[in-house]
Each structure stands twice: as structure tokens, then as C-alpha cells.
Amino acid sequence: MLRRILIGIAIGLGLVACQPSAGARPLSVRFGALPILDVLPVYVAQTEGYFAQEGLEVEVIPAASAAERDQLMQAGRIDAMVNDTVSTLFYNKEKAQIYVVRIARQAYPEAPQYFILANPNAGIQSPQDLKGVEIAISQGTVIEYMTDRILERAGLKPGDYRTVHIPRIPDRLQALMEGRVKAATLPDPFATLAIQQGAQVVADDREVRSISLSVLSFRAEVVERNPEAARRFLQAWDRAVAAIRANPEKYAGLLAEKQLVPQPLVGTYRLPPYPDRALPTREQFSDVIAWARAKGLLQADIPYERLVREVR
Structure with missing residues (x-):
């Protein structure tokens, strides 16, 4: 009898421990989305419920241009975005403001960018x-x-x-x-x-x-202070990429709904491949840094560790 009582108490305590506290705030991420193919995994993750299954609330904040997206990031109004290696350099000239956490898209032999x-x-x-x-x-x-x-x-x-x-x-x-x-x-x-x-x-x-690649980046503060939110986002992102690769035709409606392709291509455009989980290499960033320095856009090299962060 005593053993049963102790087991019951242990189970009860375990259930309580698994429940979020009354005042706890759910993990959340604000994503700045341009109307480009590169952000499709975010919309797929929303549609398929992957973010919710990861215990994450994601607010998608549309941006009409890269300049508007960058203003949102610099003002701290978004936590994540898809950008590119060149813009990453400008963000992180002096210190790490954003970290690249994934390759979002890249060129393929059958699908140039x-x-x-x-x-x-x-x-x-x-x-x-x-x-x-x-x-x-x-x-x-x-x-x-x-x-x-x-x-x-x-x-x-x-x-x-x-x-x-x-x-x-x-x-x-x-x-x-x-x-x-x-x-x-x-x-x-x-x-x-x-x-x-x-x-x-x-x-x-x-x-x-x-x-030739685009990248998924997080605000450095989020990666450093709330890595769990970034980790859950990436898990949902990876699941969405797998879903797109398994059945790209399924998401043709999202391309039109979110205006990710020009209107004349709606219904006929064939989605390009989305890459496996990966980070940009030192060599990839070394090349873009060399180009930027030759153009006079950078005065000094930027350490790879200030540009890229693996989220685990």
C-alpha cells in the first residue's frame, strides 16, 4: 500500500513539473518575411502546425523590401529573417548583431538562383x-x-x-x-x-x-539569451523543408496566397529544391569578404565566429 502511495505521489509531481507555470510566457519568435521563395518553409511550418508542435509561437511580420526588413531588425522588432551573406557582413562589421543559423536556399545545377x-x-x-x-x-x-x-x-x-x-x-x-x-x-x-x-x-x-546562397539569420541577442526559441524554430524549419521536398506541388497555393512568385507564374512555376540542413562555410564567407574589401565596402576582415553560430 505504501509503495502504491509513493508511486502515485511521484507521478503526480511529475505531471505538475511538466505543466508550465501560470505566469510563464510561451516561447515566441517574430519573423520578418519578404515576399520571396526563400521564406516558404516558414509558411509551411505555420500551415502544418510544426511551430505549435514545437511549443513555439511565431508571428510573421511582412516586409515589402530588404530595406524595410533591415529597419525592423535594427529596431529589434523582429527576431529572425532570411537575408544573404553580403548583408550579414554589413550587420556585423563592428560586432555580432545577427548570427547565420542555416542556409535557406542555394543554387543547383537544375535550378539557378x-x-x-x-x-x-x-x-x-x-x-x-x-x-x-x-x-x-x-x-x-x-x-x-x-x-x-x-x-x-x-x-x-x-x-x-x-x-x-x-x-x-x-x-x-x-x-x-x-x-x-x-x-x-x-x-x-x-x-x-x-x-x-x-x-x-x-x-x-x-x-x-x-x-550562391541565401541564409536564415537570428538576432544575436536571441541566440545568446534564448537559444531554445531559436532551436525550436529551426526544428520546425527543417521539418517544413522536408515536407516541401516530399511534395512541392502541395504548397502551390501558398506561393499564390503569400505572393512569393509573380502573378503571371502562379499555377505554372516549379519550386526549386531546398537544401539540407547546413551552415555556410568559412570559405564561402571568405570569398564574400574578399569581394567586399576589394569594393571598398569593408575595411577589415570579419571573424567567421562573428557571422555564423550553430544552434543546438
Whole structure:
């Protein structure tokens, strides 16, 4: 009898211990979301209930542009975002403000991320035809980085071509198709839309795909003070990536609902692969640091440990 009583008390205490205290706040993450394919795993994790199953509340805060997303992060109004290796450098010039915790997307042989395209009537067929030509880019961003590296691999030097700054992707696409610029660098799926409208593919990032990636980043304060929230977010993210890879057609409706692809592509666009769980390497960041220093955008190297953090 005494043994049964003791067992009952132990079970009761265990159940109480498993219950959150009355005043405890649930773990939460505020995610800043651009209307880009890279954030699809967040919407899938919400739709499938993965965040809730991990005991995490996630608030998605839309941002219309990278500048708006960065303002939200700098103001501490979001905890996580998808960005790129170039912007990570600018955040962490002086100290760690954000940590990269995952590769979000990357280029594949069958699915490039960045394309250098020519106007249908420009008569440009190859990278060599870009000598002396003005290419529309977004200066000081991953778009400029990829443009330089793609053309470098094709045998061109920065002095062989010129660039014009058109920061907004829809404006750059429109300028290209209207012939106001002969060439432009565009990310997919806007590149897919331009190609459907007749743009000529001059080059893409398949030859430099080892450095062509976007990243998932957390505010450094969250990683350092609340790593459990980041860990649970990543577990749900990884589950969402697996779900997308298993059945990409299932999430075509989300692409339209969240406006992750241009309207003319809704219903026909084929999702690219999403990568396995991984962090950017030292070599990948070394390359983008070397580029930024050569451009005068950085004055000194940034330690890898200030840029990347593995969350366990």
C-alpha cells in the first residue's frame, strides 16, 4: 500500500513539473518575411502546425523590401529573417548583431538562383557581348556580388562592363524588358518571368553555385539569451523543408496566397529544391569578404565566429 502511495505521489509531481507555470510566457519568435521563395518553409511550418508542435509561437511580420526588413531588425522588432551573406557582413562589421543559423536556399545545377539577362532585341548572346554594356544591378548587395563573380568566371573583368543602380527588382525587370537597359541581373523567379517574356539568358550562377546562397539569420541577442526559441524554430524549419521536398506541388497555393512568385507564374512555376540542413562555410564567407574589401565596402576582415553560430 505504501509503495502504491509513493508511486502515485511521484507521478503526480511529475505531471505538475511538466505543466508550465501560470505566469510563464510561451516561447515566441517574430519573423520578418519578404515576399520571396526563400521564406516558404516558414509558411509551411505555420500551415502544418510544426511551430505549435514545437511549443513555439511565431508571428510573421511582412516586409515589402530588404530595406524595410533591415529597419525592423535594427529596431529589434523582429527576431529572425532570411537575408544573404553580403548583408550579414554589413550587420556585423563592428560586432555580432545577427548570427547565420542555416542556409535557406542555394543554387543547383537544375535550378539557378541568379541570372544575367539581356533584352530580347539587344543582340547579346554571351558574356563576351557584355563588354562595354551597362548592366542593371542593385549596388552593394548580393546582386552586385553575384554579377561580378558570374562574369569573372566567364572571363570578364570589372572594367569590361558597367553597371547602373536600379535597386527594386520589379523596376529592374521593367527597365530590361522595355529596353531602357540592355542587360540586368535578376533573381529567380523574376528571372523566369523575364525569360518567358523573351529575355535572353547570358549567364547564370551555376558555375559559381558554391557561393550562391541565401541564409536564415537570428538576432544575436536571441541566440545568446534564448537559444531554445531559436532551436525550436529551426526544428520546425527543417521539418517544413522536408515536407516541401516530399511534395512541392502541395504548397502551390501558398506561393499564390503569400505572393512569393509573380502573378503571371502562379499555377505554372516549379519550386526549386531546398537544401539540407547546413551552415555556410568559412570559405564561402571568405570569398564574400574578399569581394567586399576589394569594393571598398569593408575595411577589415570579419571573424567567421562573428557571422555564423550553430544552434543546438
